Amino acid sequence: MTMYTCGSKIDLWPQFNTTRMHERISGVVYAIYYPILAAIGVPVNLMAIVILSRGRCGLSKCITRYLVSMAVTDLLVVVTAVIFNRIIGIYFPVSFMSLTPACTLSTVIIYAATESSVWLTVVFTFDRYVAICCQTLQANYCTEKTAAVVIGMVCLLSCLKSIPWYFMYEPLYIMNNVPWFCNIKSAFYTSFSWTAYDWFARILNPILPFLLILLFNALTVRHILAASRSRRRLRAHSSADNQIDPEMKNRKKSVVLLFAISGSFILLWMTYVVDFLYVKITNEAYFGGSNFNDPKFIRQESGNMLQLLSCCTNTCIYAVTQRKFRGELKHAAKYIGSLVVSIVK
Numbered sequence: 579m580t581m582y583t584c585g586s587k588i589d590l591w592p593q594f595n596t597t598r599m600h601e602r603i604s605g606v607v608y609a610i611y612y613p614i615l616a617a618i619g620v621p622v623n624l625m626a627i628v629i630l631s632r633g634r635c636g637l638s639k640c641i642t643r644y645l646v647s648m649a650v651t652d653l654l655v656v657v658t659a660v661i662f663n664r665i666i667g668i669y670f671p672v673s674f675m676s677l678t679p680a681c682t683l684s685t686v687i688i689y690a691a692t693e694s695s696v697w698l699t700v701v702f703t704f705d706r707y708v709a710i711c712c713q714t715l716q717a718n719y720c721t722e723k724t725a726a727v728v729i730g731m732v733c734l735l736s737c738l739k740s741i742p743w744y745f746m747y748e749p750l751y752i753m754n755n756v757p758w759f760c761n762i763k764s765a766f767y768t769s770f771s772w773t774a775y776d777w778f779a780r781i782l783n784p785i786l787p788f789l790l791i792l793l794f795n796a797l798t799v800r801h802i803l804a805a806s807r808s809r810r811r812l813r814a815h816s817s818a819d820n821q822i823d824p825e826m827k828n829r830k831k832s833v834v835l836l837f838a839i840s841g842s843f844i845l846l847w848m849t850y851v852v853d854f855l856y857v858k859i860t861n862e863a864y865f866g867g868s869n870f871n872d873p874k875f876i877r878q879e880s881g882n883m884l885q886l887l888s889c890c891t892n893t894c895i896y897a898v899t900q901r902k903f904r905g906e907l908k909h910a911a912k913y914i915g916s917l918v919v920s921i922v923k
Contacts, residue, residue: 608664608668608879609669611883612660612664612665612668613665615656615660615886615890616660618890619652619653619656619889619890620653620656620657622890622894623649623653623892623893625907625910626645626646626649626892626896627646627650627653628910629903629906629907629910630642630896630903632906634902634906635896635900635902635903636900636901638722639725640720640721640724640725641706643722643725643726643729644698644701644725644729645702645892647698647729647733648698648699648702648839648892649892649893651691651694651695651698651733652695652888652892653889654687654694654695655688655691655695656886656889658684658687658688658691659688659691659692659886660886660889662675662684663684663688664886676758677757677758678747678748678749678750678757678758678759679757681760682743685743686740686741686744689739689740689743690736690737690739690740691736693736693739693740693782693783694732694736694737695889696783696784697735697736697783697787698729699791699839699840700787700790700791700794701728701729701732702836702839703790703794703836703840704790705719705720705725705728706794706798706836707795707797710798710801710802710833711797711798711801739782746772747760747761747762747763748760748762748763749761780854784847784850784851784854785851785854785855788847788851791840791843791844792844794840795837795840795841798833798836834899835895835896838895838899839892839895842888842891843888846884846885846888846891847884847885847888848884849880849881849884849885850881850882850885852881853877853878853881854881
């Protein structure tokens with residue numbers, strides 16, 4: 579059973595009739611996809627945390643703090659949303675996670691981790707915007723201390739914002755005085771406060787982060803293009819016009835990481851955001867059954883699959899865009915390989 583609100587979805591995997599999933603192609607895709615995602619997401623995020631924390635990738639301490647915090651929250655999303663919610667929901671439809679306290683607590687943690695991951699991407703994008711476009715503010719804002727404060731505030735506010743979801747559920751069944759599964763309280767559909775909170779939550783994630791990332795990237799691109807034209811005009815009158823401009827070269831390197839991370843976020847969240855807007859505009863109810871071949875379910879779950887995939891892409895981005903990170907990754911792979919060989923021997 580999937581839990582859904584009026585026009586918005588509570589991200590819980592179906593708990594009943596999951597045997598039908600193994601009999602259909604679409605269900606098999608989900609059953610294979612999420613274990614692969616977990617098998618990739620957990621080690622790559624752990625590797626990113628370890629490598630970035632060592633501070634040998636040539637990145638500033640400010641950037642490193644943001645990237646490490648993003649890897650930590652991404653890891654938490656993979657553990658909670660993919661392993662505890664999706665995988666256990668598919669392969670163990672009745673388990674300890676089906677108990678109402680575990681179900682509700684898991685939902686709150688999923689929301690908090692996802693909120694933190696999304697908004698850390700936003701504040702990282704803003705930090706790079708300040709560093710590139712706001713030279714007067716850069717010295718005071720783009721510091722390790724400021725990054726630590728911003729990260730702490732983002733995580734704290736994300737946790738506080740997610741707490742109300744815990745009180746939205748009641749047991750679906752009570753057997754031998756044990757509450758099972760999560761059922762949305764009827765007050766959620768009739769209470770103005772719940773309706774207002776639902777809209778507030780959906781605007782804060784994913785609509786507002788999506789728009790802010792697009793805005794900051796657009797402003798950054800505009801500033802870079804204007805600065806590039808100015809420097810080309812200045813260098814056209816100098817004797818060094820045939821030489822490589824080191825400042826422009828460094829500036830290009832500094833924005834590659836920003837655009838790769840934020841661009842990946844936008845692309846992988848696009849389906850989720852479009853589906854959300856479609857449901858709100860058409861007033862179509864989210865699919866609430868357990869038919870894995872239903873077009874509504876496929877459309878909605880495709881957005882979820884891509885959104886969860888975004889928690890595994892940052893390490894690949896670091897490896898592609900950062901030479902020193904690739905070097906540290908090779909050293910780590912060699913160390914793990916030699917360790918495995920010594921254990922086997």
